[in-house]
Amino acid sequence: MRILPMHKLLQLAGKLLGRNKLSILIYHQVLAEHDPMRPSEPTAEVFDWHMRLLQRYFTPLSLDDALHHLQHNSLPANAVCVTFDDGYLNNLTVAQPILAKYNIPATVYIATGFSQGTNMWNDRLIYLFADTKRQQINLQGELITLADWPQRRELAQQWLMKLKYLPIDQRLVAVENLYQENEAAEQAPLMMNPNEIKQLAAAGVCIGAHTINHPILKVLSPAEQQNEIVQSKQQLEQWAERPVTHFAYPNGVLGRDFDETAVNIVQNAGFDSAVTTDWGVSTGENSVFKLKRFTPWDRSRLKFHIRLVNRYWQKG
Ligand SMILES: [Zn+2]
Numbered sequence: 197m198r199i200l201p202m203h204k205l206l207q208l209a210g211k212l213l214g215r216n217k218l219s220i221l222i223y224h225q226v227l228a229e230h231d232p233m234r235p236s237e238p239t240a241e242v243f244d245w246h247m248r249l250l251q252r253y254f255t256p257l258s259l260d261d262a263l264h265h266l267q268h269n270s271l272p273a274n275a276v277c278v279t280f281d282d283g284y285l286n287n288l289t290v291a292q293p294i295l296a297k298y299n300i301p302a303t304v305y306i307a308t309g310f311s312q313g314t315n316m317w318n319d320r321l322i323y324l325f326a327d328t329k330r331q332q333i334n335l336q337g338e339l340i341t342l343a344d345w346p347q348r349r350e351l352a353q354q355w356l357m358k359l360k361y362l363p364i365d366q367r368l369v370a371v372e373n374l375y376q377e378n379e380a381a382e383q384a385p386l387m388m389n390p391n392e393i394k395q396l397a398a399a400g401v402c403i404g405a406h407t408i409n410h411p412i413l414k415v416l417s418p419a420e421q422q423n424e425i426v427q428s429k430q431q432l433e434q435w436a437e438r439p440v441t442h443f444a445y446p447n448g449v450l451g452r453d454f455d456e457t458a459v460n461i462v463q464n465a466g467f468d469s470a471v472t473t474d475w476g477v478s479t480g481e482n483s484v485f486k487l488k489r490f491t492p493w494d495r496s497r498l499k500f501h502i503r504l505v506n507r508y509w510q511k512g
Contacts, residue, residue, distance in 0.1 A: 203501055207253040210505045211273035217477045218262050219254075219504060220277045220489040225284045226291040232345040233326045233352065240290050244297075249497060250276055251298040254504070258301035259402060259442055263469055266480050276504070278302040279471060279489065281406060281444055283310065285388050288396045296399065304396060305406035305444035305471075308431045310387040316410060317371045318356055323383045324374055325352040334377045364411050390435040397436035404442035405429045405467075412447055413454040421458050426465050441468040448473030450486060459485050 226243045227234065238246065250256050254274040257265070265271040278295070280287050283306030295302050310316055315323075324333065325348045333340050335355070342348055359367045374380070388396065397403050407413070407424040408431075416424065425443065432440045443462050447453035450472050462470045462485055469484045476488035492500055 202498060203249075203253055206501045206505045207274065210254070213505065215273065216266070216269055216271045217479055218266055218271060218275050218277065218487075219477050220259075220262075220279055220471060220487060222471075222473065222489045222491050223278070223280045223291070224282055225286050226294070227286060228290050233322050233349055235349075240294065243291060244294050245497060246492065246500065247278075247294050247298040247300050249501060250278070250300060253501065256298075256300040259303045259404075259469060261301075263484055266478065266484070269480055279404075279444070280304045282307055282316065282410070283387050283393070283406070285386060285392060287401075288388055288392050288399075292396060292399050292401060295401070301400070301402070303402040303404050303442055305404040305442070306388070306393060306428075306432060307406045307408065307410040307446065308428045308435075309408040309410070311389050311393065311435075313385045313389070315383065315386050317359070317367055319386055320371050320375070320382070321355055321359070322352045324378060324380055325349075325355075327380070330378070330380075335374070336377075361412060361415075363415065364409055393432070393435045394437065397438060402442065403432055403436040403438070403440055404444055405432055405440050406444045407446055410446045413445060413458045414452070418457050418461070422461050422465075425458065425461050429465060429467070441466070443467045443470040445470060445472055448489075450474055459483075 223238065225234070225237045227237050227239045230239050231237065254276045255272040256276050256278060259277050259279070262271065262275060262277050265275065278300055280291065280302065283304060287304050307316070325342065331342055333342055340351065342351070359370055362370065393403060405425070405428040408428045409424065411424060413421050413424065429440050429443075445454045445458060448471070459470070467485070469487060471487045471489050474488045475490045478487045482488070492503060
C-alpha cells in the first residue's frame with residue numbers, strides 16, 4: 197500500500213502523456229501454476245494483479261471501442277486493450293474468469309489448425325526438453341544429457357530458433373523426427389477446441405483470426421497467404437457463431453514475418469484491424485492494419501506500471 201501514491205502519480209503521467217495513444221498488450225498463456233520451462237509466462241496470480249492494476253489505473257477497452265476512439269481522436273486517457281495470441285485453453289480456463297472478475301474486455305487470436313488436438317510445434321519441442329523423466333535426448337544423432345531447468349530451457353530455445361524459419365513442412369517433420377528418435381509421448385492438447393472457442397466467445401471475449409497453420413506469411417505465395425487468412429476467418433466465424441473482424445499476423449514483425457501482401461489480403465478480406473508484434477503504442481496516424489503491441493513482463497507492480505506509462509513517450 198506504501199507505493200500507492202506512486203501509482204496515482206503514474207496514472208496522472210499517463211493521462212498527460214497518453215492522450216490519444218493506444219496500448220495493446222500481448223499475452224499468450226496464463227498458467228494455472230508456474231512452469232519452469234516458461235518462466236516469463238504469467239501465472240494466474242500474476243495475471244490477477246496485472247488486471248487489477250489495469251482496472252484501477254487504466255481504461256481497458258474492447259478493440260472495437262478502441263478503434264472507434266482512435267479514428268475519432270477521442271481515446272480516453274490511459275487506454276489499453278488486452279490481447280492473447282494462438283488460442284491456448286488456459287485463456288478460457290484461467291484467464292477468462294480473471295478478466296470477468298475485473299470486467300476487462302479482451303481479444304483472443306486463434307490459429308485454427310490447432311483446434312483439433314494437435315499442439316503447436318514450439319510447444320511440442322519445449323515438451324521434449326521438459327520431461328524430467330528424460331535424462332538424455334537424441335538431437336539428430338547427437339546424445340545430449342539433460343540437466344537443470346536453465347540448461348533445458350537454453351537447449352529448447354536453441355532448437356526453437358533453429359527450426360523457426362524452416363518451411364513449415366520441414367519444420368513439422370523435424371519435430372516429428374525428434375519425437376520418434378526419442379520415443380516421446382505427446383502431452384495433452386494445449387489449445388482450445390471448437391466448442392471451447394464457442395464458450396469463450398459466449399463469455400464475451402472477442403475472437404480474432406491468426407491464420408490456420410501459424411506460418412511465417414512472408415515466405416508463402418500470395419495465394420497461400422490468402423488461404424491462411426481468409427479460411428481461418430471463415431472457420432472461426434462458424435465456430436464462434438459471430439463475425440470475426442480482427443486479425444493478428446503470426447510472429448508479427450513487419451518486414452521480417454509479413455509484408456504488404458499480407459496487409460492487403462487482410463484489408464480486402466473484411467477485417468477491421470490487424471495487430472503486429474512490433475513494440476509500441478498506436479495513434480490515429482497509424483494504419484489500423486499495422487497496430488503495435490507489447491508484452492508486459494515486469495515482476496513488480498511498480499515496474500509494470502512504469503513500463504505501461506513509459507510506452508506513451510514513444511511516438512508510435
Ligand atoms: Zn502466434
